[in-house]
Amino acid sequence: GAVVSQHPSWVICKSGTSVKIECRSLDFQATTMFWYRQFPKQSLMLMATSNEGSKATYEQGVEKDKFLINHASLTLSTLTVTSAHPEDSSFYICSARVNGGRVEQFFGPGTRLTVL
Amino acid sequence: KQEVTQIPAALSVPEGENLVLNCSFTDSAIYNLQWFRQDPGKGLTSLLLIQSSQREQTSGRLNASLDKSSGRSTLYIAASQPGDSATYLCAPSGGGNKLTFGTGTQLKVEL
Numbered sequence: 001g002a003v004v005s006q007h008p009s010w011v012i013c014k015s016g017t018s019v020k021i022e023c024r025s026l027d028f029q030a031t032t033m034f035w036y037r038q039f040p041k042q043s044l045m046l047m048a049t050s051n052e053g054s055k056a057t058y059e060q061g062v063e064k065d066k067f068l069i070n071h072a073s074l075t076l077s078t079l080t081v082t083s084a085h086p087e088d089s090s091f092y093i094c095s096a097r098v099n100g101g102r103v104e105q106f107f108g109p110g111t112r113l114t115v116l
Numbered sequence: 117k118q119e120v121t122q123i124p125a126a127l128s129v130p131e132g133e134n135l136v137l138n139c140s141f142t143d144s145a146i147y148n149l150q151w152f153r154q155d156p157g158k159g160l161t162s163l164l165l166i167q168s169s170q171r172e173q174t175s176g177r178l179n180a181s182l183d184k185s186s187g188r189s190t191l192y193i194a195a196s197q198p199g200d201s202a203t204y205l206c207a208p209s210g211g212g213n214k215l216t217f218g219t220g221t222q223l224k225v226e227l
Contacts, residue, residue, distance in 0.1 A: 107160040
């Protein structure tokens, strides 16, 4: 139980294009999901908290107009990197909390984004 | 702002050894603390969650302790195996269930 998937697992795109990453809770409902970014040899940094049916809450220093988050259902949150640039190349990981369960977060397998 | 430090940064041991991984955090006002493992290029696997009111949690060969007041947590791995090789991350949880991650301990268990 408590499985989180991400799609795609990796993506390569040209500078200036937009990329959408999906995060799904497969066997549970999640009102709250989180998006993290991890640069090589660094730890995970929280980008934003995604809440179903409402606007995401972004961490300080994260541009909300560049990283668009949509949490339209209890099992799906999407992160769109708009007008991607090489410095956006990173490993993006989402997590989800089980509705009504413990506060434990379950993580997806991550998406490797490379912007050329 | 919560800051998390993990010591050692890297560790290489022969198979069978008992290990101690340390985590310290600056803000003791936490709700819980999770330990994760991350394999290269992969996501995170949750190992243990300790509530702020608890002192320790055990799962198989893993035991995690928490001393909230002093801002410390320790992960014990008994009888290490090559399959335990990974990066281990600790993450205390603050307001809004936000996790703050340390930079991890990279563990290598050799045959």
